[in-house]
Amino acid sequence: MSRRGPLPGLRSRLTAASAIAVGACLALTGCGGSGESSGGDSEITFWDSNASASGTPVWQHIISEFQKSNPKIKVKYVSFPIAQAQAKYDTAIASGGTPDVGLMSTSLLANVAGQQALEPLDDRLAGSSLNGKLSPKLLELVKAAGPDGKLYELPQTTNTGILWYRSDWFKEKNVKPPLTWADFYTAADKLTDSGNNRFGFTIRGGAGSIAQILEFAYAQSGISQFWDASGKTTVNAPQNVAAVEKVVALYKKNTPSADVNNDYLKMNAQFDGGSIAMMQHNLGSYVDHQKALKGKFAGTTVPPSPDGSHVLLSSPVGGLSVFKKSKKKDAGWKFAEFVSSKAMSDYWNSKVGQIPANVDSANEAWVKENPTLESAVKVVSDPKTKIVQMPYYLPEFNAITKADSEPLYQKVLLGQMTVKEFLDQLAGKLNEAQTKYKERKGG
Incomplete structure (x- = not known):
């Protein structure tokens, strides 16, 4: 799951959601899964909030397997794109038409759980066979993303930033793979041949750009905390400013000029189309690269910081949440538990090429068959790796880092x-949001 989904202010969001609730609920098949579905107690409604052509068959298989093991429980599958997820959940909460269980991400969790729409799962996990089988790091990230430190999402998967590169181009030009920052900047320059429409790197200047530039900033600076000792954000620390300046200097020199409008799809199309030597994304784009460039590409986690350790941004953790208004919480939990089991963790994560939350999956053959994934699992699990925990718990966080800041980053480019x-502007908004959050929390 990648970093997506704007979160507008809570009050305005609820007002708008209330106004359109009835119409949107009617437009969305499966609304009213909290007890109004025709299947009675034997049917639960599951919302896949990250629908895609490749993902839907995976969920359909998981649902089929679940129903074989639990023949008395029918799962109604409802899907919609991630871009609609926040609005769909807000509308459902305002109208009282939430599903029984829904696909959640830590980037959405603060807002949805903050509206008191989700059931805490701590006690259920404590009594489950999954207890002790889910990554402690991911459980910690999920709890930190919520409003009160409770577990409102059962983790299933996570992602991490990857620097994808054309291994065949590197070999042709006898250039070192980008395993250090020095190697990265050298390669960006040496592999640029603009006359032949070849560029060393592609910058994400459009939608989704802020998370990626911050990923590069913290990885280069080595700063491992989002907030300093005084409670202010480190986003605009001098080391981060210098790191972003280095990346921005690549624009139009070692990147296409059109990159200022790049979203993921455009960036990915350029790399898979054969005009880019390196691109920054995450494990989720492996399947696309494998189809277009099999045997001609490789990937590595972002290079280590100056002290040799890796500093990674906390990628959103994906998993299932049980909704508080559901009249079938036991069945919803049973489905969530099944999704995070080893067998389904293996199946889902092997299909999408992401890091499993179930620790028993980490050493399976499907992980070893994907060298980039295997390396990422090792780096994320390494005790020396430092993870900068992004403040997903701030209701304003996604709005600040998307609608507010993406146009400003384009001005920089x-x-x-x-x-x-x-x-400095980004930091000011984050500090203001953090202050408001602390005031609401009483300290």
């Missing part, structure tokens, strides 16, 4: 704003 001005 176009030379209309300095990196320091951009990061």
Whole structure:
């Protein structure tokens, strides 16, 4: 699951959601899974909030397997794209038409759980066969993303940033793979041949850009905390400013000029189409690269920081949540538990190429068959690896890092704003949101 989904202010969001609740609920098949479905107690409604052509068959298989093991429970599958997830959940909460169980992400969790829409799962996990089988790091991240430290999502998967590169180009030009930051910048320059429409790197300047530039900033600076000792964000620390300046300097020199509008799809199309030597994304794009460039590409986690340790941003953790208004919480939990079991963890994560939350899956053959994934699992699990925990718990976080800041980053790329001005503005909004959060929490 990648970092997505704007979170507008809670009050305005609920007002808008209430106004459109009835119409949206009627438009969305499966609304009213909290007790109004025709299957009675034997039927639960599951919302897949990250629908895709490749993902839907995976969920259909998991549901089929679940129903074989639990013939008395029918699962009604409802899907919609991730871009609609926040609005769909907000509308359902406002109208009282939430599902029984839904696909959740830590990037959405603060808002949805903050509306008191989800059931805490701590006690259920404590009494489950899954207890002790899920990554402690991911459980910690899920609890930290919620409003009160409770477990509102059963983790299933996570992601991490990857630097994908054309291994065949590197070999042709006798250039070192980008395993260090020095190697990365050298390769970006040496593999650029703009006359032949070849560029060393592609910058994500459009939708989704902020998470990626911050990933590069913290990985290069080595700063491992999002908030400093005084409670202020480290986003605009001098080391991060210098790191972003290095990346921005690549724009139009070692990247296409059109990159200022790049979202994931455009960036991915350029790399798979054969005009880009390196791109920054995450494990989720492995399947696309494998189809287009099998045997001609490789991937590595972002290079280590100056002290040799890896500093990674906390990628959103995906999993299932049980909704508080569901009249079938036991059945919803049973499905969530099944999804995070080893067998289904193996199946789902092997299909999408992501890091399983179930620790028993980490050493399976399907992990070893994907060298990039195997390396990522080792780096994420390494005790020396430092993870910068992004403040997904802030209701304003996604709005600040998307709608508010993406246009400013584009101004930076176009030379209309300095990196320091951009990061100072971003930091100011984050500090303000953190102050409000602490006030609401009473400290």
